Structures are given as structure tokens and as C-alpha cells.
Amino acid sequence: xxxxxxxxxxxxxxxxxxxxxxxxxxxxxxxxxxxxxxxxxxxxxxxxxxxxxxxxxxxxxxxxxxxxxxxxxxxxxxxxxxxxxxxxxxxxxxxxxxxxxxxxxxxxxxxxxxxxxxxxxxxxxxxxxxxxxxxxxxxxxxxxxxxxxxxxxxxxxxxxxxxxxxxxxxxxxxxxxxxxxxxxxxxxxxxxxxxxxxxxxxxxxxxxxxxxxxxxxxxxxxxxxxxxxxxxxxxxxxxxxxxxxxxxxxxxxxxxxxxxxxxxxxxxxxxxxxxxxxxxxxxxxxxxxxxxxxxxxxxxxxxxxxxxxxxxxxxxxxxxxxxxxxxxxxxxxxxxxxxxxxxxxxxxxxxxxxxxxxx
Amino acid sequence: xxxxxxxxxxxxxxxxxxxxxxxxxxxxxxxxxxxxxxxxxxxxxxxxxxxxxxxxxxxxxxxxxxxxxxxxxxxxxxxxxxxxxxxxxxxxxxxxxxxxxxxxxxxxxxxxxxxxxxxxxxxxxxxxxxxxxxxxxxxxxxxxxxxxxxxxxxxxxxxxxxxxxxxxxxxxxxxxxxxxxxxxxxxxxxxxxxxxxxxxxxxxxxxxxxxxxxxxxxxxxxxxxxxxxxxxxxxxxxxxxxxxxxxxxxxxxxxxxxxxxxxxxxxxxxxxxxxxxxxxxxxxxxxxxxxxxxxxxxxxxxxxxxxxxxxxxxxxxxxxxxxxxxxxxxxxxxxxxxxxxxxxxxxxxxxxxxxxxxxxxxxxxxxxxxxxxxxxxxxxxxxxxxx
Numbered sequence: 001x002x003x004x005x006x007x008x009x010x011x012x013x014x015x016x017x018x019x020x021x022x023x024x025x026x027x028x029x030x031x032x033x034x035x036x037x038x039x040x041x042x043x044x045x046x047x048x049x050x051x052x053x054x055x056x057x058x059x060x061x062x063x064x065x066x067x068x069x070x071x072x073x074x075x076x077x078x079x080x081x082x083x084x085x086x087x088x089x090x091x092x093x094x095x096x097x098x099x100x101x102x103x104x105x106x107x108x109x110x111x112x113x114x115x116x117x118x119x120x121x122x123x124x125x126x127x128x129x130x131x132x133x134x135x136x137x138x139x140x141x142x143x144x145x146x147x148x149x150x151x152x153x154x155x156x157x158x159x160x161x162x163x164x165x166x167x168x169x170x171x172x173x174x175x176x177x178x179x180x181x182x183x184x185x186x187x188x189x190x191x192x193x194x195x196x197x198x199x200x201x202x203x204x205x206x207x208x209x210x211x212x213x214x215x216x217x218x219x220x221x222x223x224x225x226x227x228x229x230x231x232x233x234x235x236x237x238x239x240x241x242x243x244x245x246x247x248x249x250x251x252x253x254x255x256x257x258x259x260x261x262x263x264x265x266x267x268x269x270x271x272x273x274x275x276x277x278x279x280x281x282x283x284x285x286x287x288x289x290x291x292x293x294x295x296x297x298x299x300x301x302x303x304x305x306x307x308x309x310x311x312x313x314x315x316x317x318x319x320x321x322x323x324x325x326x327x328x329x330x331x332x333x334x335x336x337x338x339x340x341x342x343x344x345x346x347x348x349x350x351x352x353x354x355x356x357x358x359x
Numbered sequence: 360x361x362x363x364x365x366x367x368x369x370x371x372x373x374x375x376x377x378x379x380x381x382x383x384x385x386x387x388x389x390x391x392x393x394x395x396x397x398x399x400x401x402x403x404x405x406x407x408x409x410x411x412x413x414x415x416x417x418x419x420x421x422x423x424x425x426x427x428x429x430x431x432x433x434x435x436x437x438x439x440x441x442x443x444x445x446x447x448x449x450x451x452x453x454x455x456x457x458x459x460x461x462x463x464x465x466x467x468x469x470x471x472x473x474x475x476x477x478x479x480x481x482x483x484x485x486x487x488x489x490x491x492x493x494x495x496x497x498x499x500x501x502x503x504x505x506x507x508x509x510x511x512x513x514x515x516x517x518x519x520x521x522x523x524x525x526x527x528x529x530x531x532x533x534x535x536x537x538x539x540x541x542x543x544x545x546x547x548x549x550x551x552x553x554x555x556x557x558x559x560x561x562x563x564x565x566x567x568x569x570x571x572x573x574x575x576x577x578x579x580x581x582x583x584x585x586x587x588x589x590x591x592x593x594x595x596x597x598x599x600x601x602x603x604x605x606x607x608x609x610x611x612x613x614x615x616x617x618x619x620x621x622x623x624x625x626x627x628x629x630x631x632x633x634x635x636x637x638x639x640x641x642x643x644x645x646x647x648x649x650x651x652x653x654x655x656x657x658x659x660x661x662x663x664x665x666x667x668x669x670x671x672x673x674x675x676x677x678x679x680x681x682x683x684x685x686x687x688x689x690x691x692x693x694x695x696x697x698x699x700x701x702x703x704x705x706x707x708x709x710x711x712x713x714x715x716x717x718x719x720x721x722x723x724x725x726x727x728x729x730x731x732x733x734x735x736x737x738x739x740x741x742x743x744x745x746x
Binding site for chain 1: 659716722730733740
């Protein structure tokens with residue numbers, strides 16, 4: 001065994017990496033609990049990859065067979081129901097963890113120099129996570145996902161000049177059809193994972209390179225009270241705590257998947273009228289609800305176009321936050337306020353959409 | 360609900376009477392199909408002076424309409440497929456025969472189609488469009504002050520409003536549901552005779568009619584002059600049939616002719632028992648599947664079996680019209696077997712759920728044990744130095 005290890009170490013030099021990790025420390029302070037959300041998101045991403053690969057063994061990406069293949073998975077394949085439920089629930093938990101991670105980084109000002117690239121890759125990863133959710137939603141080819149995808153892709157039509165082109169690109173035609181399913185499947189299992197894997201690797205590399213950021217308030221406190229920040233060894237202190245958090249996530253996933261198996265619904269019928277109460281996944285509800293409250297025209301301009309433009313500008317501003325935010329304490333307070341208002345707005349809109357959908 | 364529809368009919372009747380008087384002929388004619396075809400007032404009216412026209416006598420209205428509507432060559436100019444037998448049919452109708460005898464209170468063309476605002480039947484505004492035709496008939500046939508002097512009941516429209524046919528039309532919006540004209544005819548409107556009732560009902564209820572004609576009841580009903588379907592189902596107030604109609608107890612339709620003694624009572628009782636058993640099996644299976652579904656289980660195979668059971672239940676209910684043990688018993692047994700499969704599927708799903716929960720319980724215990732171990736390990740780690 002020792003010989004094998006030496007043989008591998010000679011070629012891979014992994015003892016250097018282990019040695020570096022043994023000497024690596026993580027700042028420990030009263031906000032350090034938020035550090036674990038990044039690890040939880042990564043853990044859920046791993047579960048997504050694993051369960052997604054298992055689902056691929058049986059799933060068939062065509063309008064004629066998609067629904068039946070998922071039905072086969074959840075009724076006939078041993079533990080298929082569990083794999084599919086874990087895939088669906090972990091996708092939702094992953095979005096929740098990624099959002100919590102992003103806002104914690106924002107409120108703790110971890111985007112500051114020299115971590116701009118870490119922030120950029122993180123925001124892009126969150127957008128990719130949402131894209132994973134959007135593309136995966138249609139794959140069971142059920143009634144709700146079919147009409148929600150139709151509504152969701154329609155929103156892109158508001159973009160001037162390119163709108164119809166974007167819609168056609170996403171749908172593989174003018175309407176949501178089997179071509180849309182095949183296309184979104186391709187993105188879900190090939191294009192997005194390839195991009196996400198690269199970005200995850202970059203994100204982790206940057207986190208290792210720069211280490212965890214200490215919030216400015218803790219840095220100031222540490223000047224007078226050195227105990228405000230302590231150095232926690234990555235191995236074993238941080239790693240064990242990370243493992244603890246992952247195990248809790250696993251327990252939650254198992255409970256959700258057993259007690260609330262993800263429903264399959266009825267098969268999509270493109271010729272049927274849209275049923276009442278069509279809505280997207282919860283993480284798109286705020287945008288969906290916001291669009292409902294936008295007047296048809298604002299100052300003679302299409303209201304939906306303005307709303308889409310504002311959302312696009314918001315996403316761009318979020319991406320470029322490290323470049324836009326100043327370095328003063330006042331600028332940081334402004335970032336906290338803007339982030340809090342954005343979070344409150346999204347929570348409010350989501351709450352409105354959920355209350356409207358409640359029986 | 361049905362009394363609500365009866366009230367609606369009454370309201371429509373009152374409104375229709377009021378609105379019919381309020382319409383100005385010139386205004387109504389502007390939207391008339393004849394005006395669109397280029398006809399003017401003088402096509403039907405003799406001019407008495409500038410802007411003054413004589414109304415045709417009621418007995419002359421149908422022959423006047425027939426001068427064009429019975430002329431195939433003329434009508435073809437407007438619609439190559441238009442029918443031209445309305446007047447011939449009208450002459451055979453109760454309305455037409457009484458009108459020919461000089462009774463001018465009966466309906467003529469303008470009473471149903473309006474005089475000046477005539478629209479095509481397929482136009483939803485037409486008083487004889489499927490959704491309106493019963494209201495139109497009810498203007499006279501639901502009005503006791505018109506019907507009583509003619510020696511007729513004014514109950515049919517309100518009876519129809521309480522029927523399954525009215526529910527299909529007015530609640531489900533099924534415009535193929537039968538209205539007055541579907542059973543009585545439109546231009547040739549007349550009550551169907553005792554021996555032709557089954558033919559009228561068979562327009563839609565073909566299978567039931569076939570079974571009835573092949574059953575021993577057909578000859579018996581013909582011999583005693585009973586109006587076939589109507590004996591059990593009534594004529595206008597046709598209610599949704601129920602399993603408890605079969606039986607010899609009070610309220611059951613069979614009890615109109617059969618009492619509790621004799622072989623027929625036993626045969627009726629056997630059929631009723633099978634119907635009740637099938638209904639109970641279907642209900643039990645539905646409860647079982649719903650319970651599994653509420654718990655998040657997918658029971659599509661069970662639902663498929665339940666759908667088959669329901670179809671066989673419908674089939675068995677139809678086969679009651681054969682008035683014989685077979686083929687009813689076979690269909691009922693098949694339905695019961697399907698319901699049993701659905702029930703088994705529901706119960707199997709629930710057992711599977713219990714297994715899953717037990718599995719989760721074991722997994723949760725293992726996870727908790729792992730978490731406790733981790734926690735103990737973390738607590739035993741050396742304290743952190745200051746940064």
C-alpha cells in the first residue's frame with residue numbers, strides 16, 4: 001500500500017497538496033458559519049451530477065418518450081423514485097444554498113479586492129444553476145413544465161431586435177415542441193455541466209488562492225480584540241464542520257425525498273389549453289410575479305421590455321459589483337442596503353405569487 | 360342547482376316576452392339575414408302607402424315564407440345546400456295542422472325565428488340556436504296562460520330544465536345535448552308516439568335501445584301500450600339514472616310493475632346486488648388510491664385499473680337494459696375484478712410507503728449517529744489560536 005502511494009506521489013505530487021492543506025487555515029469569527037454555504041452548494045452539485053448520471057441511464061429525451069421514461073424510472077426502476085426525488089429536491093436546495101451563499105458574500109463584503117474574479121465566477125455559477133433549473137424543468141414533459149417553459153421562453157421575446165431570435169433559439173422553433181425538449185436536454189446534460197465544471201474549478205482555485213475573506217467589521221474589531229478572529233486549521237477543524245453541514249443536508253434531502261416525493265403530474269399535451277395556475281419554479285417566481293404587476297406600457301414603451309431590461313441591468317450590476325462598489329465604509333453600507341432591498345423585493349414578490357396560487 | 364335553472368328559464372321567458380315587444384321592426388331588419396341577401400320590406404309586406412306596410416295574416420305567414428324557402432331553384436342562389444322542406448314538415452306538425460284548421464294561437468315561422476331580426480340557426484343570437492331554442496319554445500309551452508286554453512301542460516320546459524340534458528347543455532356547454540327540437544323535431548314538431556319513443560332516444564342512446572329491442576320487455580311494453588324508455592326515465596324531466604332505481608322497494612322504477620314476490624323480484628335483486636357491489640368496490644379502490652396519492656405515491660397502474668372498472672361499471676349499467684342476467688353479470692364481474700386490481704395497487708403502494716419510511720428511519724438513525732460522532736470529534740479538537 002505504501003509502495004503504491006509512493007508510486008502515485010512520485011507522479012502526481014499529491015503529498016504537496018495535502019501538506020499545503022494541512023497548513024491551510026480558515027478565519028474563524030462570529031460570521032464564519034456563512035462560509036459553509038459554499039461547501040453545501042458544492043456538495044449538492046455533486047449529488048446533482050451523481051443522480052443526474054443515474055437518471056440518464058433510463059431517461060429518453062423525446063416528446064413521445066420523455067414522460068413515459070420518467071414514469072418508468074419512478075415506478076419500475078428499483079429506487080428510481082428516490083434518485084429522481086433526490087435529483088429534484090437537491091436542485092432546489094442547491095439554488096437556495098447558492099442564493100444564501102451569494103447574499104452572505106455580498107453582506108460580508110467578500111467580493112472586495114483581490115477576490116473580484118471569485119465573485120464573477122460565483123455569480124456566473126448562480127446564473128448557471130438557474131439555467132440548470134430552467135432547462136431541467138421541461139425534461140419530464142409534464143403539463144406544468146410544458147406551459148411554464150412556454151411562458152418562460154416567451155419573456156425573451158420582449159428583447160428588442162433579437163427577442164424572436166432568442167425565443168426560436170431556445171425553443172428550436174416557434175413553439176415549445178419535442179425540438180425544445182431535445183435542445184434543453186442537450187444544454188442540461190452537456191453544455192451547462194461543461195461550463196459549470198470549469199467555473200467550479202476556477203472558483204475553488206481562487207478560493208484556495210485567496211483564502212476566506214474576513215468581513216471589514218471583524219477586521220476592525222480584531223485590532224482591539226485579537227480573539228475576534230482565530231485561525232482554524234482547514235484539516236481537520238474546518239473539514240469536519242463542512243462534513244457535519246453536508247451530513248445535515250443529506251438528512252434533509254432523504255426526509256424530503258421520502259415524505260414529499262417529487263410529483264410527475266400529467267403528460268404534456270401541446271394542443272390542450274393551458275391549465276389554471278401555471279407558474280415557474282419558486283426561484284423564478286419573483287420575476288414572474290413582477291412582470292404581472294408591470295403596466296402594459298410605461299411612457300409609451302412596452303412595459304414588459306422595461307421590466308426585462310431592469311432585471312437584466314440588475315443581473316449585470318450584480319455581476320460587476322466589485323467594480324461598481326466603492327472602497328469606503330459608506331459605499332459598503334450602500335451595498336448592504338441595495339442587497340437588502342433586492343432580497344426583500346424578491347421575497348415579497350415570491351410571497352405574493354405563492355399566496356395568489358394558494359387555494 | 361336544477362331549480363336554479365328552472366328559475367333561469369322563467370326569467371328568460373319573462374325577459375323574452377318583454378324584449379320581443381320592444382324591438383323596432385326597422386332596426387331589427389337591419390341585422391336580418393334577408394336584408395343581407397338584398398331583400399326589402401316589400402318582399403313580405405304589401406305597401407299600403409309611403410313607409411306603411413300591411414302585416415300578413417298569421418295563417419298566411421308560413422305559406423308566405425314557403426314561396427321562397429320551398430323553392431329549391433331560388434334558395435340555391437344563396438346557399439347550395441340549404442334545405443327546402445320546412446313548409447312540408449310544418450304542415451305535418453301539430454302547429455301546422457292546427458294553424459291550417461284556423462287556430463291562430465299556435466306557432467308559425469315568425470314566432471320561433473322572429474319576424475324582422477332573423478339570423479341563421481348557427482348564429483348564437485338566433486332564438487333557435489342550441490342554447491336558445493328551449494327558451495324560445497318555453498315562451499309558449501312554458502306559459503300557462505297560453506297552454507291552459509289549448510288543453511296543454513306548461514310544465515315541459517321547467518321539467519327539461521331539471522333534466523340531465525339541460526345540465527349537459529347549460530352547465531357543461533355541450534351544444535350536442537338534446538333540446539326540444541332534438542326529440543320533437545323543429546319544423547315538424549310533434550310529440551313522438553308511444554312506439555317511436557325508443558327510436559327518438561336511440562338517436563343518441565343506441566346501445567340501450569338495441570338491448571331493449573332485443574329484450575323480452577319490448578313485446579310486453581308494446582302489448583300494454585307503454586311508451587318504452589319513458590316508463591322508467593320519464594319524458595322531459597330525465598334525471599341521471601342511479602343504481603337504486605333497480606329494485607322492488609319503494610322509489611325504485613322496477614317497483615312500478617314488479618312487487619317483492621316472484622322470480623322477477625329475485626332477478627332484479629341479483630342485478631341490484633351486483634350494481635351495489637361494483638359501486639362499493641370502485642369507491643373503496645378510489646379511496647385507497649387517493650390515500651396513496653396523498654402520501655406522494657405514484658399509482659398510475661392502479662388508476663388505469665380503476666378507469667377500466669369505471670368503464671365496466673358504465674357498461675354494466677347499460678346492460679341493465681337487456682333485462683336479463685347475462686351479459687350483465689359478466690360485465691359486473693369484470694368491473695369488480697378491475698376494481699380489485701386498483702384496490703390492490705393502492706394498498707401495495709401504501710405498503711411500499713411504509714417500507715420507504717422504515718428505510719428512512721434506519722438511514723436517519725445512521726446519519727444521526729454519524730453526526731453525533733462528528734460532533735464529539737469536533738469538540739475534542741484542540742482550541743483555536745488567535746489569528
